[in-house]
Amino acid sequence: MQFSFTRSLLAVSLLTLAAGLAQAEETVRIGYQKYGTLITLKARGTLEQRLAKDGVKVQWTEFPGGPQLLEGLNVGSIDFGVTGETPPVFAQAAGADLVYVAHEPPAPTSEAILVPKDSAIQSLADLKGKKIALNKGSNVHYLLVQALAKAGIPYQDIQPVYLPPADARAAFERGAVDAWVIWDPYQAAAETQLQARTLTDATGLADNHQFYLATRSFAKAHPEQVGAIVDEVRSVGEWAKAHPDQVAAQVAPLLNLPLDTAERVVKRQGYGARFISPEVAAQQQKIADAFTALKLIPKPLVIRDVVWTPPASLQTAAAQP
Structure with missing residues (x-):
């Protein structure tokens, strides 16, 4: 009798654990x-x-920059995220098992x-010998590389x-650096x-795509969720493009910015995932090759190896007007 009771408790515990794991799997991070x-x-x-219809919850986590976000993907704390052009290159070079899912149009003024x-x-040539602040491995890292090359200044x-x-x-404000790439x-x-005065934006130097990435395991296990996220990003992007004033009013408090500054941000973005x-992918390969040539990453990369191929049904749906 005691054995039967213990076995029943074990069965209940296993079922509870399984239910908990199933519930955890129903949250996209x-x-x-x-x-x-x-x-x-x-x-x-x-x-x-949209995802609630399938019993899936959404959990949001904010990161200060692309490299930190991709580290979150790499260690499994999130499933999906967005970065600029350069962070995925450094992440791939470090062995992170991530895949490119989608991209936004170029936004070089951002x-x-x-x-x-x-x-x-007064000019890019004046940057020689100067202290320049930037987030290593972020999208602006490639902008700096390209700007220096244009000016003929070795990195x-x-x-x-x-x-x-x-x-x-903070370093920029107190004069501890001469320039800031941001x-x-x-x-x-x-x-x-x-x-602050703009020495140059990325026009003619870098596309400044925003990339959406996922862990390879998440994209493989949940392609429909990935497709739903990209579809919603595309949809809200089209709405935002047509209603920049409303978007600015909505995000200004989230960004802790005055409305006029938020409007500037919104209008410089690219929309249409x-x-x-x-x-x-070929443009991203050029970025990877540039960092390889500078020996800022340890080995050549093949970008197409980490590009996710969506199921045919998702590609067809994305092609619909």
């Missing part, structure tokens, strides 16, 4: 930053409504090299100061609050 369409999607709540308003720096001839955005702004909304905030095309 998304990483976002203070920029881009995901913050609008989070504010509108349409993804939660990142820039800033200098103080009264700086003597070794500057003094990179690798700092996350908040620390970089993206929106930090870029817009520095322009409006500090009267699509699955990864061969052309976009």
